[in-house]
Amino acid sequence: MAASSSLTLPSLSLNNLPSSLSNAHSRTFHLPLPRSRVFMSVSAGSQVSVVNDALFSDYKPSNAFLFPGQGAQAVGMGKEAQNVPAAALLYKKANDILGYDSTVLSQPAIYVTSLAAVELLRARDGGQQIIDSVDVTCGLSLGEYTALAFAGAFSFEDGLKLVKLRGEAMQDASDAAKSGMVSVIGLDSEKVQQLCDAANQEVPEAEKVQIANYLCPGNYAVSGGLKGVEVLESKAKSFKARMTVRLAVAGAFHTRFMEPAVSRLEAALAATEIRTPRIPVISNVDAQPHADPDTIKKILARQVTSPVQWETTVKTLLNKGLKKSYELGPGKVIAGIIKRVDKGADIENISA
CATH class of the missing domain: 3.40.366.10 (Malonyl-Coenzyme A Acyl Carrier Protein, domain 2)
Structure with a gap:
């Protein structure tokens, strides 16, 4: 990047699009980056930006x-x-x-x-x-x-x-190894982890399952090998789960x-x-x-x-x-x- 006094963000920014985009395909929108977010240093004649990753750590959402x-x-x-x-x-x-x-x-x-x-x-x-x-x-x-x-x-x-x-x-x-996901309904995360542990005791390493999505109280998605998922489904009732729902996804996402x-x-x-x-x-x-x-x-x-x-x-x-x-x-x-x-x-x- 050539040295300059400010940074601009090229290409399309959805948040700055005008309400009418009839001719947007021929235009480029520039969004200035606030100086407070970027700390600049110069190295070998080029400009290098170093951003404080904790910039938003004290955010207050509304x-x-x-x-x-x-x-x-x-x-x-x-x-x-x-x-x-x-x-x-x-x-x-x-x-x-x-x-x-x-x-x-x-x-x-x-x-x-x-x-x-x-x-x-x-x-x-x-x-x-x-x-x-x-x-x-x-x-x-x-x-x-x-x-x-x-x-x-x-x-x-x-x-x-x-x-x-x-x-x-x-x-x-997903195609490389048979795997799947299942939602466990009605248990807290600790109980779902215990259910995973119980299922994993009965399957080989390659088939083991784990919590993949911590969605909300009473709804956690588990991913793993198909055999591990099947064993978990068979044990869910004994752990007092209300139900399990096999998810229509290609494989064990987030594992x-x-x-x-x-x-x-x-x-x-x-x-x-x-x-x-x-x-x-x-x-x-x-x-x-x-x-x-x-x-x-x-x-x-x-x-x-x-x-x-x-x-x-x-x-x-x-x-x-x-x-x-x-x-x-x-x-x-x-x-x-x-x-x-x-x-x-x-x-x-x-x-x-």
Whole structure:
């Protein structure tokens, strides 16, 4: 990067899009990065930015945007958004980048539809004011990429390419070893861990299971080898689980089974321009916001093999004083989770 007195963020930033995008394909939007977020040093005649990763550590949330993950998809999603030019343009951009209809595969489809929901909200009376009021964002698994795009950490286009590769890499990892996921309903996390331990005593190392998604009290997803999942399902009733639900996913997401996907993600992330988000984006890996682009890249690569700390994220947001949250995208999974954590939580669905 050539030395200059300020930094600008190139390419498309969804948060600065005007309400009308009829000619957006021929324009580039620049978003200045506040000086307070970047500490500059000069080395060998070039400018190197060093970002304090703890920049957002004392964040105080009031309004949050929450983005869904895989499993929220539904037939017909995005239909309403097609009536809004800015949202329709996102689908066109996505189809041009992917080379196929972006509604075909679930991860790109959810990513695009969730950001289309932002444009749907923007087009409504008072929608821009709501968007401007959002001071924290996060997403469930895949939804973390959507949240980072919304926060300006990378462009819509770059995020879509990452999501496409992520889905392909996770599918290939799933094909390499038979595995699966199951939701355990009605137990606390300690009991679910005991259930996993009991199942793991009866299967070989390659088939073992672990908690992959800490969603909310009474709902935890377990991933592992198919034999381990089957044994866990057979033991669930004896541990007083209300039920188990096998999830319609390709494999054991957020476990070591996804290790083959990590190197491909690392390579793609290394080649992607990632910037300091303009608002805190809470990580699935450690339930913390990160400001340093290199740290964000490392976190995203680790995310596919790390348990999703969604319950901790939600509890932390509420304990820090979150007043209102919005679920943007298909389904109402996140709203249901939020209500399980706090029945009085104020959350609104903005579907597309």
